[in-house]
Amino acid sequence: xxxxxxxxxxxxxxxxxxxxxxxxxxxxxxxxxxxxxxxxxxxxxxxxxxxxxxxxxxxxxxxxxxxxxxxxxxxxxxxxxxxxxxxxxxxxxxxxxxxxxxxxxxxxxxxxxxxxxxxxxxxxxxxxxxxxxxxxxxxxxxxxxxxxxxxxxxxxxxxxxxxxxxxxxxxxxxxxxxxxxxxxxxxxxxxxxxxxxxxxxxxxxxxxxxxxxxxxxxxxxxxxxxxxxxxxxxxxxxxxxxxxxxxxxxxxxxxxxxxxxxxxxxxxxxxxxxxxxxxxxxxxxxxxxxxxxxxxxxxxxxxxxxxx
Ligand code: GDP
Ligand code: ZN
Numbered sequence: 001x002x003x004x005x006x007x008x009x010x011x012x013x014x015x016x017x018x019x020x021x022x023x024x025x026x027x028x029x030x031x032x033x034x035x036x037x038x039x040x041x042x043x044x045x046x047x048x049x050x051x052x053x054x055x056x057x058x059x060x061x062x063x064x065x066x067x068x069x070x071x072x073x074x075x076x077x078x079x080x081x082x083x084x085x086x087x088x089x090x091x092x093x094x095x096x097x098x099x100x101x102x103x104x105x106x107x108x109x110x111x112x113x114x115x116x117x118x119x120x121x122x123x124x125x126x127x128x129x130x131x132x133x134x135x136x137x138x139x140x141x142x143x144x145x146x147x148x149x150x151x152x153x154x155x156x157x158x159x160x161x162x163x164x165x166x167x168x169x170x171x172x173x174x175x176x177x178x179x180x181x182x183x184x185x186x187x188x189x190x191x192x193x194x195x196x197x198x199x200x201x202x203x204x205x206x207x208x209x210x211x212x213x214x215x216x217x218x219x220x221x222x223x224x225x226x227x228x229x230x231x232x233x234x235x236x237x238x239x240x241x242x243x244x245x246x247x248x249x250x251x252x253x254x255x256x257x258x259x260x261x262x263x264x265x266x267x268x269x270x271x272x273x274x275x276x277x278x279x280x281x282x283x284x285x286x287x288x289x290x291x292x293x294x295x296x297x298x299x300x301x302x303x304x305x306x307x308x
Pocket of ligand 2: 265270272273275277278279280281
């Protein structure tokens with residue numbers, strides 16, 4: 001049988017059978033490895049698998065094969081370098097909820113998120129929440145940012161989860177897709193989810209109760225079908241997607257506006273920092289590349305701004 005991993009709780013996975021949509025509790029048999037990666041979980045929500053039923057009364061299953069992933073997201077381990085935890089597989093989009101104030105999501109943080117998504121081949125969307133509390137100057141900055149990112153090919157949306165503004169457009173954005181939500185704590189992720197899918201929010205609350213009791217919750221992840229064919233992955237504690245396994249010389253290629261210029265730099269291995277004849281810096285000076293984006297690039301190269 002073939003199915004979709006809807007929930008993971010450590011060693012057990014809930015798998016929804018493709019045709020009947022019945023959910024079975026399954027275990028993994030054998031050892032599964034992902035090339036070049038050390039991950040704490042071989043299987044994640046969103047994975048498509050082959051499984052067989054065991055001859056038990058509870059109709060549990062054994063997963064025998066993990067199908068090739070279109071993409072996956074990894075959170076890097078805070079304890080071990082080059083170790084990670086797969087957050088979800090086969091994602092249609094990753095949504096960053098950001099806010100200009102309370103808290104302020106910096107452009108550096110946004111750009112890191114976008115670079116991560118580019119490197120994982122996951123379309124990224126920026127949702128600017130708390131639009132209701134912005135003073136005109138801040139609103140103007142938000143509009144400029146949205147214009148910038150839209151020009152780079154990223155979908156942007158301004159909403160107010162509290163007032164309900166833009167929530168129809170938000171629902172539309174999710175429709176028929178598998179999405180994952182990310183963002184600093186306090187930007188309003190729970191409020192947004194609660195407004196569009198109260199059942200998900202309730203589950204998230206339960207998980208954070210476990211977390212407060214010291215139960216190891218990082219292995220919990222669940223995919224919710226908020227309406228037929230529309231899935232939302234919510235896992236506790238995702239703040240930042242790590243820039244795992246991205247080589248310094250690859251970073252420029254994950255900035256769409258740099259990408260086209262890279263072959264025009266005088267030196268093939270140009271770092272776009274100090275070399276003469278650098279097409280990227282030239283474009284920035286002429287105003288074709290946003291200075292903030294270039295600064296984000298620099299900080300990623302210098303690797304010193306996990307907190308920006
Ligand atoms: P999370 O940490 O991202 O899940 O953020 P929460 O959903 O818990 O929201 C943090 C705070 O921001 C709460 O006090 C919410 O009431 C508030 N909040 C969320 N969305 C909005 C919004 O659109 N406008 C305003 N003014 N406040 C909001
Ligand atoms: Zn260059």
